[in-house]
Amino acid sequence: MDEQRFAIGLLLPGALWLLLLFAVPLGILLAISFGYTDDLGTAIYGTRLDNFEQAFDPVFLPVLLRSVGFALATVVLCVLIGYPVAYYIAVFGGRFKNVLIALVVLPFFVNYLVRTYAWIAMLGDEGLVNGVLDRNVQFLNTPWAVIGGLVYGYLAFMILPIYAALDRMDPALREAGKDLYGGPWQTFRYVTWPHTLPGVLAGTVLVFLPAVGDFVAAQLLGGPDEYMVGNLIQQQFFAAENWPFGAALTTVMMAFLLIWMVLYLRAAAREAREAAA
Amino acid sequence: MSEDRLRAHAAEPRASAIRFEGVRKQFGDAVAVERLHLEIASGEFFSLLGPSGCGKTTTLRMVAGFDQPSEGRIFLEGEPVERVPPYKRNVNTVFQSYALFEHLDVERNVAFGLKRRKVADDETRVRVREALELVELTGREKARPGELSGGQKQRVALARALVNRPAVLLLDEPLGALDLKLRKQMQVELKGIQREVGITFLYVTHDQEEALAMSDRIAVMEGGRIKQCGSPEEIYEQPSGPFVAGFIGVSNLLAGVVQNGAVKLASGDSCVADMPSDCPPGSEVHLSVRPEKIWIDELEEGMVEVKGTIVERVYVGTTTQVIVELAPGMRVTALEQNTARVHSHDRWRIGDRVRLGWHRQHARVLR
Amino acid sequence: MSTTETRPGTPGPAADAEAGARPAPPPRDFDRPRFLKVFTGVFFLVLFAPIALVVLFSFNSSRSLQNFEGFSLRWYERFFENEALRDSLIASIEIALLTMVVATALGTLLAYGLVRARVRFSGALNVLLLVPLVTPEIVAGVSALLLFTQVGLELSLTTIVLAHITFSISYVTVVVRARLASLNPEVENAAMDLGATRLQTFRLITLPALWPAIVAAGLLVFALSFDDFVMSFFTTGESPQPLPVRIWSAIRFGVTPTINAIGTFMLTVSVITIGLAIALPRLLGRRESGLGVLLGRENA
Numbered sequence: 001m002d003e004q005r006f007a008i009g010l011l012l013p014g015a016l017w018l019l020l021l022f023a024v025p026l027g028i029l030l031a032i033s034f035g036y037t038d039d040l041g042t043a044i045y046g047t048r049l050d051n052f053e054q055a056f057d058p059v060f061l062p063v064l065l066r067s068v069g070f071a072l073a074t075v076v077l078c079v080l081i082g083y084p085v086a087y088y089i090a091v092f093g094g095r096f097k098n099v100l101i102a103l104v105v106l107p108f109f110v111n112y113l114v115r116t117y118a119w120i121a122m123l124g125d126e127g128l129v130n131g132v133l134d135r136n137v138q139f140l141n142t143p144w145a146v147i148g149g150l151v152y153g154y155l156a157f158m159i160l161p162i163y164a165a166l167d168r169m170d171p172a173l174r175e176a177g178k179d180l181y182g183g184p185w186q187t188f189r190y191v192t193w194p195h196t197l198p199g200v201l202a203g204t205v206l207v208f209l210p211a212v213g214d215f216v217a218a219q220l221l222g223g224p225d226e227y228m229v230g231n232l233i234q235q236q237f238f239a240a241e242n243w244p245f246g247a248a249l250t251t252v253m254m255a256f257l258l259i260w261m262v263l264y265l266r267a268a269a270r271e272a273r274e275a276a277a
Numbered sequence: 278m279s280e281d282r283l284r285a286h287a288a289e290p291r292a293s294a295i296r297f298e299g300v301r302k303q304f305g306d307a308v309a310v311e312r313l314h315l316e317i318a319s320g321e322f323f324s325l326l327g328p329s330g331c332g333k334t335t336t337l338r339m340v341a342g343f344d345q346p347s348e349g350r351i352f353l354e355g356e357p358v359e360r361v362p363p364y365k366r367n368v369n370t371v372f373q374s375y376a377l378f379e380h381l382d383v384e385r386n387v388a389f390g391l392k393r394r395k396v397a398d399d400e401t402r403v404r405v406r407e408a409l410e411l412v413e414l415t416g417r418e419k420a421r422p423g424e425l426s427g428g429q430k431q432r433v434a435l436a437r438a439l440v441n442r443p444a445v446l447l448l449d450e451p452l453g454a455l456d457l458k459l460r461k462q463m464q465v466e467l468k469g470i471q472r473e474v475g476i477t478f479l480y481v482t483h484d485q486e487e488a489l490a491m492s493d494r495i496a497v498m499e500g501g502r503i504k505q506c507g508s509p510e511e512i513y514e515q516p517s518g519p520f521v522a523g524f525i526g527v528s529n530l531l532a533g534v535v536q537n538g539a540v541k542l543a544s545g546d547s548c549v550a551d552m553p554s555d556c557p558p559g560s561e562v563h564l565s566v567r568p569e570k571i572w573i574d575e576l577e578e579g580m581v582e583v584k585g586t587i588v589e590r591v592y593v594g595t596t597t598q599v600i601v602e603l604a605p606g607m608r609v610t611a612l613e614q615n616t617a618r619v620h621s622h623d624r625w626r627i628g629d630r631v632r633l634g635w636h637r638q639h640a641r642v643l644r
Numbered sequence: 645m646s647t648t649e650t651r652p653g654t655p656g657p658a659a660d661a662e663a664g665a666r667p668a669p670p671p672r673d674f675d676r677p678r679f680l681k682v683f684t685g686v687f688f689l690v691l692f693a694p695i696a697l698v699v700l701f702s703f704n705s706s707r708s709l710q711n712f713e714g715f716s717l718r719w720y721e722r723f724f725e726n727e728a729l730r731d732s733l734i735a736s737i738e739i740a741l742l743t744m745v746v747a748t749a750l751g752t753l754l755a756y757g758l759v760r761a762r763v764r765f766s767g768a769l770n771v772l773l774l775v776p777l778v779t780p781e782i783v784a785g786v787s788a789l790l791l792f793t794q795v796g797l798e799l800s801l802t803t804i805v806l807a808h809i810t811f812s813i814s815y816v817t818v819v820v821r822a823r824l825a826s827l828n829p830e831v832e833n834a835a836m837d838l839g840a841t842r843l844q845t846f847r848l849i850t851l852p853a854l855w856p857a858i859v860a861a862g863l864l865v866f867a868l869s870f871d872d873f874v875m876s877f878f879t880t881g882e883s884p885q886p887l888p889v890r891i892w893s894a895i896r897f898g899v900t901p902t903i904n905a906i907g908t909f910m911l912t913v914s915v916i917t918i919g920l921a922i923a924l925p926r927l928l929g930r931r932e933s934g935l936g937v938l939l940g941r942e943n944a
Contacts, residue, residue, distance in 0.1 A: 002362060002842070003760060003761075003842070004761055004762070004763070006760075006842045006843075007756065007757045007759075007760035007761035008757060008761050008763065009757075010753045010754075010756050010757040010760075010846075011753060011754045011756070011757020011758055011761060011769070012757070013750055013753060013754075014750035014751060014753055014754030014757075014813055014817070015754060015757075015769055015772065017750055017809070017810065017813060018754075018772050018773065018776070018810070018813060018814075019772065021788070021791065021806060021807075021809075021810045022772070022775070022776055022784070022787075022810050022811075023772060024791065025787035025788055025790055025791035026783075026787050028787065028790045028791055028794055029783070029786060029787040029790055032790060081687065084680055084683050084684070084687075085683070085684050085687050087680060088677060088680040088681065088683070088684040089684070091677075092677050092680065092681070103688065104688075104691070106915070107691055107692060107695050109867065109871075109911065109914035109915055109918055110695055110698075110907065110910070110911045110914065111871045111873070111888055111891070111907065111910045111911070111914070112871070112873060113873055113888055113891045113892055113895065114698060114891065114903070114906070114907030114910060114911070115694065115695070117698070117891070117895050117903055117907065118694030118695060118697055118698045118907070119694055120895070121694070121697055121698060121701070121709050121904070122693070122694050122697055124709075126708075126709055126710070127709055127710070128697055128709055128710055130710075131708075131709070131710025131711070132710070152691075152694075155691075205778075209778060209780055210780050210781065212780065213780030213781065213782040213783065214780075214782075215782065216873065216874075216892075219896075220895060220896075230782050233782060233786065234782075237786065237789065237878070243790070246786065247786065247790065250782065250783055250786050250787075253780070253782075253783070254779075254780075254783050257780065261778060341833075341837055342836075342837075343833055343836075362836070362841075363833070363836040363837050364836045364837070364838075364839045364840055364841055365839075368837075369837055369838065370833070370834065370837045372830045372833070372834060373830075374828055374830050376828055376830040376831045376833065376834035377831075377834075378831065378834075378835070378849060379831075379853065380852045380853060380855075389835070389838050389839075389840075390838035390839050393838060393839030393840050393844070394839055437838070438837075438838075441838065441839075
């Protein structure tokens with residue numbers, strides 16, 4: 001078919017690019033996870049599972065678990081902070097809705113590094129807060145500093161989907177809820193929350209995925225005790241020069257995330273099917 | 278074309294603009310058009326009429342070149358068009374959604390086809406102006422489609438197609454999105470334009486009044502087949518089957534059995550009628566009579582008669598529909614015009630027993 | 645809110661009730677969002693405080709992060725006088741421009757092909773398209789690094805550009821595809837009906853109709869590339885390095901006010917770019933804003 005050939009011709013360059021420069025490298029990543037290094041440190045392909053075993057041994061397993069833990073904490077905090085803000089803007093924003101949501105998004109156009117650096121500037125030993133309090137409180141190099149940095153870094157990804165879901169929701173539903181349930185909390189629990197749950201889930205995925213692999217926050221705001229899997233991986237590639245191990249760590253992380261992605265997509269598809277029915 | 282061909286072509290009295298030979302179109306398992314044989318003469322206003330899904334739009338798209346027939350051949354001005362892509366065919370289409378180019382102004386929209394053909398600038402300007410005059414949109418050259426009303430967009434679409442002087446103009450329910458009054462107005466205008474320009478029009482619609490009003494010939498389609506093809510009068514007065522009779526205008530369809538040269542209805546009435554050859558005694562048929570052909574009570578000599586009780590009277594301004602029950606489940610609608618002399622609501626009341634009659638030749642026996 | 649005001653001359657509430665008026669419902673918490681208002685206010689404060697700090701102190705005449713001693717542009721001078729930093733800035737801009745051009749072109753064509761072609765592998769293509777969007781940057785960065793070293797390509801600006809284009813294509817395709825889906829497909833048929841070949845139709849009719857989406861996507865890609873750190877970090881060569889990588893090294897070494905200046909500068913660039921992405925489509929004569937185009941109608 002003429003149209004078919006034309007369309008296929010058009011999509012080929014982009015598709016090939018993605019195939020060769022994205023899919024293939026992922027394959028290489030997977031392949032090298034099974035490899036090892038020789039004495040010179042060169043990576044060699046193999047079929048060993050050593051790297052995977054090592055990834056789960058007592059030295060490194062805590063790091064993996066910590067990454068998941070931090071990421072989960074980040075998600076929870078993002079919801080706790082992001083939902084009320086999204087709610088206020090969507091429901092009470094009125095004419096200023098667009099301006100307010102733009103203001104929420106604006107800081108996220110500052111480079112992530114600079115934003116994280118800003119927290120160092122604020123909370124560091126020489127930072128503003130310590131200056132104002134005229135004390136020397138240790139804010140940084142703590143787990144909460146890292147989590148805080150993560151929250152600050154990814155909050156917008158939680159607020160936007162929730163805001164979109166709230167904004168799309170028919171206010172009449174809340175009114176009906178008020179009449180039916182009488183109290184604000186019940187209305188929220190039985191009407192608003194279920195309705196905006198897809199938005200919350202979307203936000204969760206958008207925050208959790210990058211947060212697990214983040215290394216900037218841990219590196220800049222924390223110390224070795226706060227290192228996440230991202231820092232580990234980065235170390236393997238730059239300091240320890242153990243690429244196969246780094247690749248294995250990356251693969252493990254990716255596999256872990258993939259499971260959640262698939263579950264989320266299944267749930268979303270089921271939602272869509274039920275909504276259509 | 279070779280010289281002999283050219284001469285033969287010129288010698289033909291009414292050249293064929295479009296010819297379908299055994300055309301069939303299948304989408305996967307679904308057959309949209311089945312064994313289409315049709316010839317449309319040059320200069321005709323030809324309509325494809327039918328309900329949604331009957332295949333009329335698919336047929337049009339095959340002429341335009343957007344779809345290829347699964348089987349069969351299509352000929353444009355005598356030439357087969359299988360291998361010819363839409364941009365090389367000498368046809369132009371007016372789309373139901375107008376499909377104007379939003380980023381170009383009216384003038385550039387209309388000039389688009391000419392520019393593709395590398396027509397010189399000055400000639401383009403003249404022809405665009407003429408086309409806009411034809412559709413009564415002079416002065417709106419610089420407007421953008423977004424600023425125009427539905428009716429105006431329709432005119433631009435028409436001008437954009439006509440300016441190229443195609444052999445055939447294809448129109449896909451072009452008036453569907455307009456309100457009733459505008460639609461009626463545009464119908465008259467379109468007919469006038471077609472007469473003036475002399476181009477063959479292939480018009481697709483589901484509105485039977487529209488088709489009857491504008492066409493030289495109509496093909497009534499259903500389920501991918503042509504049920505009947507003929508002039509508006511033929512289609513209306515002599516429907517070939519129950520579908521056409523029911524689709525075109527309003528018709529009473531009375532079920533009955535052929536007996537002694539008449540149709541015996543369930544009500545007991547025996548209606549003399551002109552029998553077609555394929556209806557032997559005992560066949561189950563429908564007797565089709567148009568409401569406006571039925572007289573109430575004051576019948577003429579020789580009319581076919583039935584009796585019944587008035588069950589409903591519907592006043593619709595110009596006419597009054599009187600619904601008479603001949604037997605349980607068998608109802609006939611008769612139409613009386615509300616002229617100055619006759620006021621139906623004075624004459625008949627619900628519950629009255631009346632006689633209905635029609636001339637024998639106004640009823641058709643259909644299988 | 646139910647305060648009964650009595651205008652002179654009108655009967656009081658009692659009379660109203662008698663006249664059959666309903667009593668006003670008691671005000672509920674949602675109608676007076678005091679908590680939410682305060683919360684949001686504090687939120688914005690905390691959100692902007694660090695950024696305000698960075699911007700403010702980029703103009704500080706002293707090194708201190710605690711006292712603002714006076715207005716000065718010295719840190720900006722330091723920034724622009726530093727040869728390595730200047731090179732980095734130029735490198736970042738070059739990378740972003742190249743990425744923008746190539747990714748936009750490839751992404752647009754991919755979007756068109758995906759929407760118009762009805763092939764069996766479009767499902768797989770869809771996945772291929774969406775995976776980069778959900779892949780954590782570290783994974784993409786590591787795999788890009790592996791690819792380049794395995795192929796024997798030396799790390800340089802080129803490798804950075806290649807990596808950036810790879811993750812940018814998907815953004816463009818998603819934005820353009822949403823816009824394409826909202827276009828009337830009959831318009832392309834109309835163009836062909838009037839004599840335009842497929843290529844002409846694409847050039848004269850489809851592309852202009854897609855233009856707002858393409859511009860918005862392109863600018864988005866520019867901003868993403870200019871700000872990118874992780875991908876660049878894994879695929880950069882020795883020198884020049886893109887600005888964010890330099891910032892990283894600088895921060896590792898300790899806090900210096902020059903970073904404030906760089907940060908503020910980058911913020912300005914990003915804001916201007918996104919502002920253009922939103923405003924340009926409107927300025928170019930289209931009626932929709934870039935924001936609407938970027939957010940697309942996908943989720944509608």
